[in-house]
Amino acid sequence: MRQAIEVHGLVKEYPGLMAVDHIDFTVAAGSVFAFLGPNGAGKTTTTEILEGLRRRTEGEVRVLDLDPWKDGYALHRKIGVIPQDFRFFEKITPREGIQYYGALFGTHPDPADLLRRVALEDKADSRYDTLSGGQKQKMGLALSLTNDPQICFLDEPTTGLDPHARRAIWEVIRGLRAEGRTVFLTTHYLEEAELLADRVAIIHHGRIIAAGTPTEIIRTRGRPERLLIEAPASLADYLRTNAGVSAEAHDGRVEVPLGTKGDALRVLNAVATSGIPWEGFTTTQDTLEDVFVRLVGQMDEGTLKSEGHA
Amino acid sequence: MNGRRLAGDFQVVVRSYVRNPVALFFSLIFPIILIALFGAILGGNGSVSTPLAVENLDHNSPASQAFLAALNNTSLVQITMVNYSAQNFGVALGNNGYTTGLIIPQGFQANYTNRTPVDVFLYTNPEDASDAGIAESAVQGVVTAFNLHAACSTCSPILGITSRNVGSQVYKEIDYLIPGLIGFTILTSPMFSMVDVAASYRKDGIFRELSLTPLTKAEWLTSRILWYVLLTFISAGIMIGAGIVLFNAHVQVNAGILPFLFAGPFLFVSLGMLAGTVAKTPESAALIGNIITFPMMFLSGTFFAVSLFPSWLQPIAHVLPLYYVIDGMNQVMLFSNATRALTDLVIVMAIALVFFGLAVRFFTWRDE
Numbered sequence: 001m002r003q004a005i006e007v008h009g010l011v012k013e014y015p016g017l018m019a020v021d022h023i024d025f026t027v028a029a030g031s032v033f034a035f036l037g038p039n040g041a042g043k044t045t046t047t048e049i050l051e052g053l054r055r056r057t058e059g060e061v062r063v064l065d066l067d068p069w070k071d072g073y074a075l076h077r078k079i080g081v082i083p084q085d086f087r088f089f090e091k092i093t094p095r096e097g098i099q100y101y102g103a104l105f106g107t108h109p110d111p112a113d114l115l116r117r118v119a120l121e122d123k124a125d126s127r128y129d130t131l132s133g134g135q136k137q138k139m140g141l142a143l144s145l146t147n148d149p150q151i152c153f154l155d156e157p158t159t160g161l162d163p164h165a166r167r168a169i170w171e172v173i174r175g176l177r178a179e180g181r182t183v184f185l186t187t188h189y190l191e192e193a194e195l196l197a198d199r200v201a202i203i204h205h206g207r208i209i210a211a212g213t214p215t216e217i218i219r220t221r222g223r224p225e226r227l228l229i230e231a232p233a234s235l236a237d238y239l240r241t242n243a244g245v246s247a248e249a250h251d252g253r254v255e256v257p258l259g260t261k262g263d264a265l266r267v268l269n270a271v272a273t274s275g276i277p278w279e280g281f282t283t284t285q286d287t288l289e290d291v292f293v294r295l296v297g298q299m300d301e302g303t304l305k306s307e308g309h310a
Numbered sequence: 311m312n313g314r315r316l317a318g319d320f321q322v323v324v325r326s327y328v329r330n331p332v333a334l335f336f337s338l339i340f341p342i343i344l345i346a347l348f349g350a351i352l353g354g355n356g357s358v359s360t361p362l363a364v365e366n367l368d369h370n371s372p373a374s375q376a377f378l379a380a381l382n383n384t385s386l387v388q389i390t391m392v393n394y395s396a397q398n399f400g401v402a403l404g405n406n407g408y409t410t411g412l413i414i415p416q417g418f419q420a421n422y423t424n425r426t427p428v429d430v431f432l433y434t435n436p437e438d439a440s441d442a443g444i445a446e447s448a449v450q451g452v453v454t455a456f457n458l459h460a461a462c463s464t465c466s467p468i469l470g471i472t473s474r475n476v477g478s479q480v481y482k483e484i485d486y487l488i489p490g491l492i493g494f495t496i497l498t499s500p501m502f503s504m505v506d507v508a509a510s511y512r513k514d515g516i517f518r519e520l521s522l523t524p525l526t527k528a529e530w531l532t533s534r535i536l537w538y539v540l541l542t543f544i545s546a547g548i549m550i551g552a553g554i555v556l557f558n559a560h561v562q563v564n565a566g567i568l569p570f571l572f573a574g575p576f577l578f579v580s581l582g583m584l585a586g587t588v589a590k591t592p593e594s595a596a597l598i599g600n601i602i603t604f605p606m607m608f609l610s611g612t613f614f615a616v617s618l619f620p621s622w623l624q625p626i627a628h629v630l631p632l633y634y635v636i637d638g639m640n641q642v643m644l645f646s647n648a649t650r651a652l653t654d655l656v657i658v659m660a661i662a663l664v665f666f667g668l669a670v671r672f673f674t675w676r677d678e
């Protein structure tokens with residue numbers, strides 16, 4: 001598949017700080033790419049370099065086969081951007097803003113349609129300075145779509161939105177993908193990335209510490225699947241000695257890591273033969289968030305090296 | 311320049327201003343306040359003595375000097391010595407903003423000592439009855455005193471007064487004030503707001519937002535210029551109207567001032583943008599704006615005609631761009647001197663183009 005974004009050896013240095021430290025990744029055209037990382041990881045810095053808003057210190061960056069810094073003027077006609085802290089003219093309404101951007105881009109967007117897509121129709125004629133934080137964010141998203149962009153850069157588009165509004169934005173992102181557009185998304189909501197993204201990259205201290213599809217990352221970097229049995233602690237001892245698994249008891253539950261599918265059957269058989277009373281069981285798996293928290297923690301402790309390539 | 315982009319951006323500028331009622335109210339009411347305030351100060355007859363331009367053609371003879379000293383002692387007039395010998399005195403008075411003037415003729419002392427009748431020439435403007443009345447009574451008083459001093463029972467009075475009118479076109483301070491105050495708003499309203507806009511749009515990321523669109527910096531600046539041109543047209547109209555209605559000002563209103571109402575905002579929007587570009591924060595922008603604006607506000611002929619400045623100060627006025635805007639409007643509205651107005655206009659346009667070019671070149675949407 002054609003690459004919409006290609007990044008090789010990207011470095012951004014601020015005075016006394018390596019904000020982005022030799023990162024590599026590619027984003028396939030038509031896919032949703034989620035860029036994750038804790039506060040100050042370098043997400044916005046990277047995003048703005050891709051958008052042609054910041055100059056990189058080093059490295060090779062191509063967005064739609066253009067150099068974002070040198071060919072910014074050409075690139076900007078083809079991309080849509082919603083910055084992390086979107087601000088607009090105080091006295092202008094969403095409808096007028098869309099018409100304004102239509103004039104600037106030489107397009108004829110339908111304000112009603114765009115505003116419906118981002119669930120902001122009811123505020124079409126309210127001035128920017130009277131909108132709530134989430135409504136402003138939606139206005140920014142609507143504006144970023146006025147030029148029919150090939151790539152949408154969304155820097156934390158759902159931060160501060162209520163659950164309903166967040167789902168509306170998710171629908172917009174799904175719609176963008178269905179229309180064949182590429183989406184570059186940063187977010188602090190890991191479940192959002194898991195739901196929407198074809199691929200994710202986790203950046204921390206300017207380095208990519210994990211990359212791949214969400215399932216890949218969970219599979220390779222997460223803990224194994226675990227069986228949770230509601231039973232007294234004595235079951236844990238029984239399983240350790242009789243089933244050869246590393247069972248642990250806490251909070252009235254016994255937790256057993258499952259290496260293979262066979263493990264589950266073996267453990268459940270052992271439970272049945274133990275004669276110890278049990279109430280029920282569930283299996284549990286790491287979420288992307290669990291993996292994220294552990295990887296970031298490990299890197300802070302210095303027990304994790306960054307991945308060279310994503 | 312793309313017409314649709316320019317029109318779209320202009321519309322945003324207009325809406326932003328019009329929807330800010332306080333700002334709009336002040337930008338429309340401020341010109342009236344200025345005219346009313348300064349007109350009242352200058353027009354009030356209070357304790358201020360009437361300015362009297364005096365040309366002494368009797369080579370500062372002791373008698374003529376005694377006459378002027380006596381005139382000065384009346385405290386009714388404030389004497390300024392002038393030298394218009396090469397010109398028609400009445401016209402020259404008018405051109406220099408005097409409503410009253412006095413010529414002491416050559417041979418004044420000789421005639422007075424010989425008791426040969428001799429007249430001083432008093433120029434007044436019948437339309438400005440109060441100044442005329444004050445000057446007449448002051449001069450009449452001194453003439454009478456001098457005649458009494460030289461009196462004898464047989465002889466007729468030696469000194470007399472010949473009255474003449476101040477030149478065809480007569481200017482009062484309010485007349486000067488109108489181009490000056492129009493210049494003042496041409497300077498201040500774009501300067502103060504552009505430096506602020508430049509710095510705060512950068513801080514708020516509005517420039518970054520705009521940099522992601524095809525709008526060019528030249529288009530952005532042009533739509534601001536167009537707005538301030540429109541605002542200047544309106545406020546100049548208000549000021550001229552208020553000056554005429556409230557203070558009976560005599561200014562020629564013709565299309566000749568329109569180029570200045572265009573070139574002036576063009577210049578100062580560009581300069582304001584340039585100043586805001588140099589500044590890194592809104593606070594330093596305001597400071598830089600003030601440093602540029604204040605000298606120009608007072609030294610360019612806004613409130614006082616530059617010709618009244620001490621001679622060492624005049625060259626400074628001549629390097630301030632606003633001087634040429636105001637001088638040009640003076641030439642059009644008061645003196646009908648088209649050649650000089652055109653020269654001023656060329657100077658203003660040239661400076662405006664340079665500032666516009668520099669502003670477009672140096673202001674940046676994105677962090678470099």
Ligand SMILES: Nc1ncnc2c1ncn2[C@@H]1O[C@H](COP(=O)(O)OP(=O)(O)OP(=O)(O)O)[C@@H](O)[C@H]1O
Nearest residue numbers: 014015019037038039040041042043044045046084
């Ligand atoms: N203009 C700047 N000058 C100096 N340092 C900067 C600048 N912008 C960002 N930084 C620093 O670079 C690092 C990365 O910042 P960046 O904004 O890219 O983080 P982020 O991942 O987007 O964080 P968040 O999730 O909080 O938005 C931070 O340590 C930040 O302090």
Ligand SMILES: [Mg+2]
Nearest residue numbers: 043044045084
């Ligand atoms: Mg950020």
